[in-house]
Amino acid sequence: MNCAENMFSMRLSALSENESFARSAVAAFCLPLDPTLEEINDIKTAVSEAVTNCVVHAYNGAKDKYIDMTVHIDARLNKVSISVKDEGCGIPDVKKALEPFFTTKADEERSGMGFTIMRTFTDCLQVKSEEGKGTEVSMTKFIRGASDACARRNAGIDRACEER
Numbered sequence: 001m002n003c004a005e006n007m008f009s010m011r012l013s014a015l016s017e018n019e020s021f022a023r024s025a026v027a028a029f030c031l032p033l034d035p036t037l038e039e040i041n042d043i044k045t046a047v048s049e050a051v052t053n054c055v056v057h058a059y060n061g062a063k064d065k066y067i068d069m070t071v072h073i074d075a076r077l078n079k080v081s082i083s084v085k086d087e088g089c090g091i092p093d094v095k096k097a098l099e100p101f102f103t104t105k106a107d108e109e110r111s112g113m114g115f116t117i118m119r120t121f122t123d124c125l126q127v128k129s130e131e132g133k134g135t136e137v138s139m140t141k142f143i144r145g146a147s148d149a150c151a152r153r154n155a156g157i158d159r160a161c162e163e164r
Ligand SMILES: Nc1ncnc2c1ncn2[C@@H]1O[C@H](COP(=O)(O)OP(=O)(O)OP(=O)(O)O)[C@@H](O)[C@H]1O
Pocket: 049, 053, 054, 057, 058, 059, 086, 088, 089, 090, 091, 097, 098, 102, 103, 104, 105, 109, 110, 111, 112, 113, 114, 115, 116, 135
């Protein structure tokens, strides 16, 4: 790992109250890449969805279970890589689970949009899962960054960033 790279790992109890800590920790760690507010919010939302899935689906609310998160940033590539891993029930059909509106918990008012949100708010989403063993969700996001947005605004290239 060179000086442009940095990483952290953490193990969290699979409790819904840890969701906000997890997303804030990831967001804070990404700050050296100078993300826009929108990019930070995208990361926070994607992390929330992944962590919530571990609590709600992987462990079905069971206590004494853990979520392992690893975050890696590469400042040369402006890249954030996030892994959220559980050792829960696993997903029998990942392709189906990734479809918008697919949920196995419609009775609990889940909308089946978590993976779609993760995919929309990041640049790459990968899901590896084995029934009875667990699931790893990996997300990658490239940070275009506030300074880049500013440069584009000054150059009159990106009118949208005037609203940020
Ligand atoms: N970590 C996981 N372990 C086991 N099953 C999972 C996991 N994550 C997702 N799933 C399965 O994939 C389905 C789709 O997940 P997704 O997050 O897209 O929707 P949801 O959680 O059901 O609803 P929403 O996220 O909108 O509240 C879930 O209903 C569940 O069956």
